[in-house]
Amino acid sequence: MTTTARSFSCGIATIAVLGIGLSVVIAGPAQAAPSGPSWDDVKAAKSDAADAQQTVDELSDRLGALQDAADRAGVAEQQAGQAYALAASQQQEAKDTLTDLSAQSKRAKDRADDSAGQVAGLVVELSRTGGGDLSTTMLMDSSDSKDLLYRVGTMSHLSERSATVLAEARADQKTVESLAAQQSAAEKALRKATETTKTAFATANDVSADAQARVQEEQDQQDEVLRQLAYLKGTSVATETAYWSAQQAKAAAAAIAKQTRDAGTGNATGGSNAGNTGSTGSGSDGGTSGGSTTGNTGGSASGGTSTPAVPSTPSKPSTPSNPGTPAKPSTPSKPSTPSKPAPAPAPAPAPAPAPSSPSKAAGAISYARGQLGKAYVLGGAGPNTWDCSGLVMMAYSSQGIATGGHNVVWQYNYFKSIGRLVPLSQRQPGDILFYSSNGTASGAYHDSIVTSYGTMVEAARPGVGVVERAIWLPNQLMPYVARPSGSL
16 A cells, blocks of 8 residues: 555554454643743843742743653654554555465466366376276366366276376365465455555544644743743753753653562563553653654553563563672682682672673664664654664664564564563663553554663654653553563
């Protein structure tokens, strides 16, 4: 199916693309951020240190509230986009299936024709050598090869060789008939998948237009707040943006740590689902990139809580609640110099974990960062346009590592199937974060690559493109991340 170049964010909604159609649940309108200080208030406060600090705090709170509203509006766009992406993926699968069946049918028909030709030759041969009731009239009276096989099969004087030739021809004919039935079913499936994709595409168009309008409104207000902060503090908008981004990255790491402790996922190792534990409302991410502010406060979100399932190949970290602590070294059984015991292990470093396989993880991050500033287009997998799963796929493909395909749900399920999931609390640079509307793989709508404990690089959505920013909406993260390479 050919679609327009209009782009959407990758995400998933409640969707039934197999069988009965498509249903997208769109997030409600983002709650309006509380009004903040006016420019007159800002100018008046600048001359008094106490008033200035209070106004800075008020502006910071407003900035966070605005980002929260912007990201929530963006989620609806991502969900509708992934609904379309999933439908398009299934349509492509249907096309591939039909193409394969068509090729098989052609080969089977060629074999069946050859087999029928052998039977026809057998008729002629036996009629010349006294083959009893076999006669060349069969060739004249048979309307097709199937009819000929039937007529020969009714004969009573078939030799072992003749019976073998006939059996092979019959088997070839049955194969042709079976593949024809499968091909017919595949054609129906493709028509249905194509219609579903068209519906999903139209829905995504509508949701995207509405979401982008709301997001742009919130971001325009954010730009004004940043200008007010810069004026009040005597800095620049760029400085305030950088500061905001750094603060939000720290807040994101803290929010994730709290929510994983509350959910108890730090003691589990890989799984297929877990509930969305809402954050406390403190700022959880932020920042601007490419001219658009992309932070977020990480407030509550939709989604229930469910018990995480254990994956097919779980790992067992010895200290999941504190991954930075090294394991206790073993004591030598017979030290050569007992009067001088081995030195105590060095103290644990600050929580800033490095990737287990630096060359692969760092290579994927470097590749993704090389795409910063490029546009978001649904289905984009480079070199100039990207969607979220396309960026993840190609970043790791550049390192020779498969990710399970160009789809968020496929990627999560792929890493689960090969036992490459670890708890969110143990994330490392290079790991893949997954966002879900319901805490399970079925609700996955976005993914990104971890770059530090509180930041990630992602192909975000239209108008934002590829950015590196603080981890947003931590309460919508799946409780497990994928680790494509390195130790679990």
